[in-house]
Amino acid sequence: MNPLDSLLRPAVAVRASATCDGCASRLNGMCQPLDTAALDDISSDSERLRAPAKSMVFREGDPALRAFSIVEGVVKLSRLLADGKQQVVGFRFPGDIIGFGTQRTYAFDAELLTAGHFCRIDRRKLDQLLRRYPLMERRLLDLCLQELASTQDHLVTVGRRSAESRVATFLLGLIEVHRRRAMPLAELPMPMTRSDIGDFLGLTLETVSRTFAAFKRQGIIAEPGQHKLRVLNSDALTRIAEGDAA
Amino acid sequence: MNPLDSLLRPAVAVRASATCDGCASRLNGMCQPLDTAALDDISSDSERLRAPAKSMVFREGDPALRAFSIVEGVVKLSRLLADGKQQVVGFRFPGDIIGFGTQRTYAFDAELLTAGHFCRIDRRKLDQLLRRYPLMERRLLDLCLQELASTQDHLVTVGRRSAESRVATFLLGLIEVHRRRAMPLAELPMPMTRSDIGDFLGLTLETVSRTFAAFKRQGIIAEPGQHKLRVLNSDALTRIAEGDAA
DNA sequence: CGGGCTTTTGATATCCTTCAACTGTTGTGG
DNA sequence: CCACAACAGTTGAAGGATATCAAAAGCCCG
Numbered sequence: 001m002n003p004l005d006s007l008l009r010p011a012v013a014v015r016a017s018a019t020c021d022g023c024a025s026r027l028n029g030m031c032q033p034l035d036t037a038a039l040d041d042i043s044s045d046s047e048r049l050r051a052p053a054k055s056m057v058f059r060e061g062d063p064a065l066r067a068f069s070i071v072e073g074v075v076k077l078s079r080l081l082a083d084g085k086q087q088v089v090g091f092r093f094p095g096d097i098i099g100f101g102t103q104r105t106y107a108f109d110a111e112l113l114t115a116g117h118f119c120r121i122d123r124r125k126l127d128q129l130l131r132r133y134p135l136m137e138r139r140l141l142d143l144c145l146q147e148l149a150s151t152q153d154h155l156v157t158v159g160r161r162s163a164e165s166r167v168a169t170f171l172l173g174l175i176e177v178h179r180r181r182a183m184p185l186a187e188l189p190m191p192m193t194r195s196d197i198g199d200f201l202g203l204t205l206e207t208v209s210r211t212f213a214a215f216k217r218q219g220i221i222a223e224p225g226q227h228k229l230r231v232l233n234s235d236a237l238t239r240i241a242e243g244d245a246a
Numbered sequence: 247m248n249p250l251d252s253l254l255r256p257a258v259a260v261r262a263s264a265t266c267d268g269c270a271s272r273l274n275g276m277c278q279p280l281d282t283a284a285l286d287d288i289s290s291d292s293e294r295l296r297a298p299a300k301s302m303v304f305r306e307g308d309p310a311l312r313a314f315s316i317v318e319g320v321v322k323l324s325r326l327l328a329d330g331k332q333q334v335v336g337f338r339f340p341g342d343i344i345g346f347g348t349q350r351t352y353a354f355d356a357e358l359l360t361a362g363h364f365c366r367i368d369r370r371k372l373d374q375l376l377r378r379y380p381l382m383e384r385r386l387l388d389l390c391l392q393e394l395a396s397t398q399d400h401l402v403t404v405g406r407r408s409a410e411s412r413v414a415t416f417l418l419g420l421i422e423v424h425r426r427r428a429m430p431l432a433e434l435p436m437p438m439t440r441s442d443i444g445d446f447l448g449l450t451l452e453t454v455s456r457t458f459a460a461f462k463r464q465g466i467i468a469e470p471g472q473h474k475l476r477v478l479n480s481d482a483l484t485r486i487a488e489g490d491a492a
Numbered sequence: 493c494g495g496g497c498t499t500t501t502g503a504t505a506t507c508c509t510t511c512a513a514c515t516g517t518t519g520t521g522g
Numbered sequence: 523c524c525a526c527a528a529c530a531g532t533t534g535a536a537g538g539a540t541a542t543c544a545a546a547a548g549c550c551c552g
Contacts, residue, residue, distance in 0.1 A: 079402060083489050087402040101391045102384065107398065130384075137383050138348065138376075144390040145347045151397045152353065156325060156333040158405045159448030163508070193530065202405030204509055209532060226517075226530090243329050409540070439498065450541060455500060472498095472549075 046121040057110035057118070058099055065123050067100040073116030074191050077108045078199065088200035090154070091192065093177050100126070100140060113191040158202040161243060166201040167211040168241035171221065175231055190229045291375070292367040303356035303364070304345060311369050313346040319362030320437050323354045324445065334446035336400070337438065339423050346372070346386060359437040404448040407489060412447040413457040414487035417467065421477060436475045 048071070051057070057068055060079055075092040089108050092098050098110055121129075130137045157169050178188055194205040194212070201208070215221045220237060222230040231237065294317070297303065303314055306325055321338040335354050338344050344356055376383045403415050424434055440451040440458070447454070461467045466483060468476040477483065 079398065081402060081406060081489070085406055087398075087405055089398050089401065102388050103391055103395070107395045131380075134380050134383070137380070137387065141383065141387045141390060142348050144387060144394060145349055145353075148390060148394045148397060149349070149353045151394060151401065152325065152333075152335050155335065155397065155401055155404060156327060158401060159333055160327060160331055194532095195530080205531080206510085206533085207508060209530095210508095213532075243327070440500095441498080451499080452501085452542085453540060455498095456540095459500075 046119050046125075049118055049120055051112055051116045051118070053112055053115050055112050055116075057112060057116070058106045059110075060108050061105050064099060064101065064103055064106050066120050067097060067123065067126055068110075069097050069119040069121075070094050071117040071119055073118075074113045074189075075116065076111045076113050076192065076196055078111070079108045086199050087202075088196055089151070091177075091200070093181065095181060097143065101144070113196070114189075163201075163203055163207050163211055164214070164240050165243050166203060167197070167208060167215070168237045170197060170201060171215075171229070171231065172234065172237050172241055174229065175234060186230065187224060188229045188231070189227060191227050291371040292365050295364055295366055297358055297362050297364070299358055299361050301358050301362075303358060303362070304352050305356075306354050307351050310345060310347065310349055310352050312366050313343060313369065313372055314356075315343050315365040315367075316340050317363040317365055319364075320359045320435075321362065322357045322359050322438065322442055324357070325354045332445050333448075334442055335397070337446070339427065341427060343389065347390070359442070360435075409447075409449055409453050409457055410460070410486050411489050412449060413443070413454060413461070414483045416443060416447060417461075417475070417477065418480065418483050418487055420475065421480060432476065433470060434475045434477070435473060437473050 046069075051073075057075060058064075070092055072094055075096075075098060077089045077092060077098065078086045079089060080086050091113075092110075099106055130140070157166055161169070174188055174190060175185065178185055192200075194208045197203075198205045198208045203211075212221070212223075215237075216223070218233075218236070220231070220233045222232060224230055292315075297319075303321060304310075316338055318340055321342075321344060323335045323338060323344070324332045325335060326332050337359075338356075345352060376386070403412055407415070420434055420436060421431065424431055438446075440454045443449075444451045444454045449457075458467070458469075461483075462469070464482070466477070466479045468478060470476055
């Protein structure tokens with residue numbers, strides 16, 4: 001398992017698969033094993049919606065009444081700590097599914113970092129679908145296991161690595177997210193703030209800022225504009241991520 | 247979600263449920279929703295086995311040919327890093343299930359810390375069972391989601407807390423593990439080494455040792471013998487775990 | 493009894509946090 | 523449209539928490 005997967009979702013590649021259309025096509029990850037009839041079911045049971053940047057998709061503890069498939073936008077998943085700090089559990093991108101599962105309530109906050117566009121399906125309807133199409137349940141289990149594996153990877157990153165290594169790992173993850181989606185790699189959008197990244201990596205925002213500055217000085221990355229990232233030397237990032245100082 | 251859950255497994259309480267007998271009774275967590283016929287199926291499909299302390303139940307990357315239900319013993323789950331360090335992902339106790347899922351290979355090493363006693367079921371047989379009893383698949387998904395939630399909790403612990411707070415959280419988790427199993431709380435077995443605990447909490451073994459020493463000095467805990475723990479003031483632990491220095 | 497762990501404890505080093513000031517950016521209402 | 527407030531990012535200096543290195547003591551197994 002690749003340590004970069006920390007911020008990747010299950011290999012929910014946005015396939016250009018035919019049978020899925022409209023909104024349902026984006027539930028791809030979930031629907032992969034289904035036939036056309038099933039997809040029709042889902043299409044009719046789900047609805048699209050838009051939301052502005054900085055709005056909450058759902059909050060930790062809210063009754064988990066629906067699952068969301070991200071069509072457009074970047075979502076930050078986080079939990080609040082007693083002392084007011086937050087731990088960012090991950091970032092989610094188009095094609096990812098959030099809020100699925102069988103728990104009563106959501107386990108974390110989901111906040112949009114950019115304007116967003118979702119496909120939403122009611123929990124009860126999802127349950128019906130699961131009953132009707134057992135393969136979907138298997139698929140959901142797969143997704144969950146992959147998510148578990150990537151969370152464990154992230155645990156390794158946060159628990160045992162230097163600040164430089166953590167930031168390098170984060171950046172490589174960002175690249176991978178876009179590569180898997182076959183999106184242009186020249187200039188990656190990076191809507192999260194230094195603070196978000198710090199809360200994800202277990203660092204302060206100052207340390208993140210300094211590390212970015214160092215990487216820029218070394219010509220490893222560039223930031224051609226706000227929230228835009230250009231990776232100039234990903235090999236160097238790989239080396240740094242792997243923990244060597246050499 | 248309780249931060250202590252980090253080292254707890256899904257609420258696989260060992261119910262004194264009747265229908266489950268012999269080996270299958272310990273697959274309780276998995277079988278919970280099943281009827282007697284199904285349990286017979288499982289009983290006949292699973293086998294018991296014993297293994298000595300320090301033996302490996304399975305290794306990261308091995309083909310995931312079977313799932314194990316722990317009847318007796320404590321198992322350490324860990325992943326190896328490039329630089330030779332290890333990250334301990336969690337500890338598992340009697341009643342817990344390890345190695346289940348739909349992945350091709352195991353995602354981590356599973357090593358016995360004590361002598362152990364398992365119930366083992368073949369992956370192919372498990373798949374057949376899942377096909378035959380869809381409820382079991384749902385149950386597996388539940389387990390996975392709970393595991394995910396507790397891993398995220400642990401992420402918070404490792405990412406954002408002081409050494410004292412991490413150790414306190416670990417100890418509270420140990421208490422909770424035993425409480426849930428209705429085992430005697432006066433003197434907890436604690437088979438893991440300082441090094442294991444450090445690798446779990448993202449600390450060095452020296453820091454763990456010093457923190458234990460400090461807690462003993464303050465009369466919060468005692469170690470009446472090797473690998474035995476007595477918690478004298480769990481309120482203090484709770485306070486420390488919650489991150490205050492006050 | 494001896495060898496190899498594990499644990500403890502000390503001294504020192506270092507990485508990261510904290511605190512603080514300043515700059516740059518964005519969005520908003522006059 | 524500009525001024526200003528709020529927010530995001532940068533940079534510096536100092537201090538602290540934890541890692542690292544080292545040595546000795548305790549414990550278990552053969």
